[in-house]
């Protein structure tokens with residue numbers, strides 16, 4: 001071992017020792033994602049086209065379900081486009097105070113809805129309606145979005161929450177500038193659109209691609225369709241219980257559910273008034289065509305949404321089924337499908353029938369979708385990237401030095417203060433960039449140690465800082 005290297009090693013050990021002592025003094029802590037940070041994306045582009053187009057089962061790829069698709073020819077799903085959309089969807093930079101992302105109100109485990117009755121916006125205000133589930137949004141023939149269908153296309157819709165004064169409260173000029181200034185967005189835009197420019201049109205297109213790729217088609221019901229046909233699913237082959245089969249009978253028969261939640265994907269056909277209230281003045285919904293009509297939601301994964309209807313008034317499927325059984329209210333715009341002889345349909349289901357209907361609704365849940373990585377949060381904290389620009393470099397050491405001993409400045413481990421352990425994180429990840437993170441955890445180990453010169457200079461700085469601090 002050369003003398004120079006020996007000196008370097010020794011200094012490094014000393015730094016580590018200081019840092020470890022400092023760390024030990026502060027006790028054990030866990031690594032935590034700070035946001036907004038940088039995304040960690042898989043090396044091979046995530047294959048949205050395969051998942052949402054090529055691999056679709058026949059009953060989604062053709063026939064009644066496919067005919068209700070609203071993808072415009074000008075914005076087909078591409079892998080790079082949807083990948084960019086995923087990063088945007090989970091990025092808190094999309095809100096005014098960088099504290100909220102789309103996923104704050106659209107959570108994957110809840111079918112991208114929000115269990116809260118009303119969602120909390122960037123300044124703590126509440127949304128006017130309940131957050132909607134997003135799966136199978138590509139399958140709604142008129143292509144309109146929101147409970148009252150005020151967005152004519154998904155491309156229009158996705159830019160609206162960003163600018164909404166309650167939801168995310170930012171503006172597109174500010175946002176495009178903020179995204180352009182990051183290390184990683186220009187590359188993602190380049191991959192998706194051929195040049196690195198960040199524009200609101202591209203933000204809209206990529207978010208829409210991501211949302212349209214959220215197709216859910218691996219429920220127990222899909223297995224029954226695959227074993228039979230869209231119109232005569234083979235329930236027995238898919239392992240349905242007798243109770244679930246009875247529920248399917250009610251759904252497609254006396255309950256009339258499939259008359260609005262249509263096709264083998266149980267998607268909505270049009271806005272409808274289902275008689276939630278006799279007086280619809282509290283929320284007139286889609287108007288025209290008639291007061292109190294709301295977009296009919298898809299029922300896939302309804303089980304996990306935990307809040308139901310445009311105002312989130314029901315908190316369980318049991319309550320929803322009770323409503324359809326006994327609660328439909330007469331009003332001038334009540335849909336004909338929920339009327340008998342001019343009066344609201346009251347099925348008066350028995351407890352057994354209600355339980356069967358709920359059991360059937362639960363067979364529409366697709367667990368693999370709810371945890372599919374294609375749709376999960378790509379953000380991780382790159383430990384040591386104190387200025388959050390996607391690269392761990394000398395600038396971060398400068399930030400760490402300024403913040404050393406502070407309670408928030410350069411906190412890589414999320415323990416609320418800047419100390420020796422954060423210095424260690426900087427040192428360990430020196431030279432790492434957000435792109436290296438693509439190879440995920442393995443990348444951290446593979447990153448070369450900083451050069452001897454870099455170590456010497458940082459060691460000097462760090463020792464000086466520790467001395468200053470110990471004297472203070």
Ligand code: HEC
Nearest residue numbers: 102105119120121127129130131132145146147158161167
């Ligand atoms: C503060 C909570 C909140 C945030 C943040 C938020 N949403 Fe929503 N989202 C809602 C609510 C509430 C609704 C229903 C509002 C309505 O219909 O009036 C909704 C509706 C939607 C719909 C309509 C679904 C349908 O079937 O019609 C889409 C799509 C959507 N949001 C996507 C997004 C995207 C993309 C983002 C980020 C750019 C986002 N949302 C951010 C709360 C939020």
Ligand code: HEC
Nearest residue numbers: 255256257260272294295296297308309310320324335337
């Ligand atoms: C006339 C058309 C129609 C019929 C028939 C119908 N629904 Fe609905 N369904 C809707 C509409 C419209 C909504 C949203 C209403 C609102 O929020 O104001 C809805 C909402 C729901 C929801 C809540 C979904 C969510 O995400 O909030 C569930 C669950 C549901 N229906 C199940 C059923 C079942 C079960 C049946 C049969 C007993 C049924 N529906 C019959 C049109 C219909």
